[in-house]
Amino acid sequence: MSSEQPTVLLVEDEPAQREVLAYNLEAEGFRVARAGDGEEAIMMVEEEQPDIILLDWMLPNLSGIEVCRRLKMRPETRQVPVIMISARSEEVDRVRGLETGADDYVVKPYSVVELMARVRTQLRRVRPSTVGERLEYQDIVLDSETHRVTRDGKELKLGPTEFRLLSTFMEKPGRVWSREQLLDRVWGRDIYVDTRTVDVHVGRLRKALTRHGGSDPVRTVRGAGYALG
Ligand code: CA
Numbered sequence: 001m002s003s004e005q006p007t008v009l010l011v012e013d014e015p016a017q018r019e020v021l022a023y024n025l026e027a028e029g030f031r032v033a034r035a036g037d038g039e040e041a042i043m044m045v046e047e048e049q050p051d052i053i054l055l056d057w058m059l060p061n062l063s064g065i066e067v068c069r070r071l072k073m074r075p076e077t078r079q080v081p082v083i084m085i086s087a088r089s090e091e092v093d094r095v096r097g098l099e100t101g102a103d104d105y106v107v108k109p110y111s112v113v114e115l116m117a118r119v120r121t122q123l124r125r126v127r128p129s130t131v132g133e134r135l136e137y138q139d140i141v142l143d144s145e146t147h148r149v150t151r152d153g154k155e156l157k158l159g160p161t162e163f164r165l166l167s168t169f170m171e172k173p174g175r176v177w178s179r180e181q182l183l184d185r186v187w188g189r190d191i192y193v194d195t196r197t198v199d200v201h202v203g204r205l206r207k208a209l210t211r212h213g214g215s216d217p218v219r220t221v222r223g224a225g226y227a228l229g
Contacts, residue, residue, distance in 0.1 A: 005029060005030065005031050005130075006030055006031070006051040006052065006123055006127055006130045007030070007031045007032075007033060007048055007049070007050045007051050007052075008025050008030045008031070008032050008033070008050060008051070008052050008053070008054060008119065009033045009034075009035060009041065009044055009045060009048055009050035009052070009053045009054070010022055010025065010032055010033065010034050010035070010054050011034075011035045011036075011037075011038070011040075011041040011044075011053065011054065011055045011056055011059065011064065011067065012034075012036070012054075012056045012085070013036050013037055013056060013058075013059050013060055014056075015036075018034060018036070021054070021112075021115075022034060024112050024116065025116075025119075028116055028119075030119075033047075033048040033050060037059050037060045037061045037062065038059045038060070038061050038062025038063060038064065038066060038067045039061045039062050041053075041055070041059075041062075041067050042062070042067060042070060042071075045071060045077055045080070049184065050080060051080070051081075051123060051126065051127050051130070052080065052081045052082075052083070052119060052122055052123055052126070053071070053080055053081070053082045053083070054083050054085060054115075054119070055067060055068060055082050055083065055084050055085065055102070056084075056085050056086070057084055057085065057086035057087070057088065057093075057097070058086070058087065064084055064085075064086070065084075065096070065097070065100050068082050068084065068097075068100045068101055068102050069100045069101065071101075072100065072101030078101075079126065080126075081103040081104070081122035081123070081125065081126055082101070082102045082103055082104075083102065083103065083104045083105070083106060083115075083118060083119065083122065084097040084102040084104070084105045084106070085106050085107075085108060085110070085115075086105070086106075086107060086108060087107070087108040088107070094107075103122055104118050104121075104122060106118060127171060128144075128171060129142070129144040129167040129168075129170070129171055130144070132144055132145040135167065135170040135171065136170075137169075137170050137173050137217070137228060137229065138217065138229075139151055139152040139153075139214065140166075140170070140209070140217065142163075142166060142167055142170050144167060147163060149163065149166065151209060151212065151214060152212065152213075152214060154212045156208050156209065156211065156212075157208065158205070158208050159201075159204065161186060161187075161201050161204075162201055162204050162205040162208060164185075164186045165182065165186050165201055165202065165205050166205055166209075168182065168185050168186060169218065169226070169227070169228035170228060172228075173227075173228045173229045174227060174228065174229055175227060175228075176221045176224050176225055176226070176227045177225045177226055177227065178224060178225040179195040179198040179199075179225055179226075180195065181225070182198050182225065182226070183195065183197075183198060186198075186201075198226075202218060202226055205218065206218050217229055
């Protein structure tokens with residue numbers, strides 16, 4: 001799976017509701033991981049590393065509120081946007097939902113179109129390249145809709161893997177990515193690729209980026225991985 005397909009973790013205990021929502025999310029181009037209760041949700045977050053979580057409030061075992069609280073307490077999962085979904089519509093519940101750190105709150109019955117728009121809004125914040133945004137870093141411009149990359153106005157030819165590598169780097173300039181993280185993000189979690197393959201493609205990316213001059217913006221962080229800038 002390409003990195004351009006964001007993963008949604010869908011936490012809902014009602015199978016019928018879960019499947020309707022999963023169907024709609026998949027139709028919108030998302031990869032959907034499903035959890036049926038709160039404890040499973042916590043486990044799946046680690047396994048699937050979702051880009052966003054849709055979390056039902058009323059769940060068996062662990063409530064959605066408690067799941068959200070735990071995720072927002074942990075540094076590894078704090079950044080993942082959570083949209084709480086609830087049948088409760090009173091203002092007090094909405095406030096409580098947001099107080100636990102949820103990034104947005106949707107009341108059942110919701111419009112699927114509106115929910116999809118809210119999912120995109122959250123993703124635009126954390127993974128802009130997945131929603132057709134233009135990313136810029138210094139003189140490099142990456143258009144994720146047309147797949148064009150330019151540097152100092154000159155078009156660069158990148159292979160699909162180098163393109164995904166660059167968009168991953170450009171989403172978070174300065175962030176250090178380990179080879180394993182890049183493998184997950186760029187090649188997908190289900191594919192076995194040797195970590196040295198990452199080095200090969202980073203090498204190709206560097207060559208492409210410096211073809212028309214300019215310094216190499218990709219930094220090798222010894223013992224850790226790679227970063228942009
Ligand atoms: Ca429920």
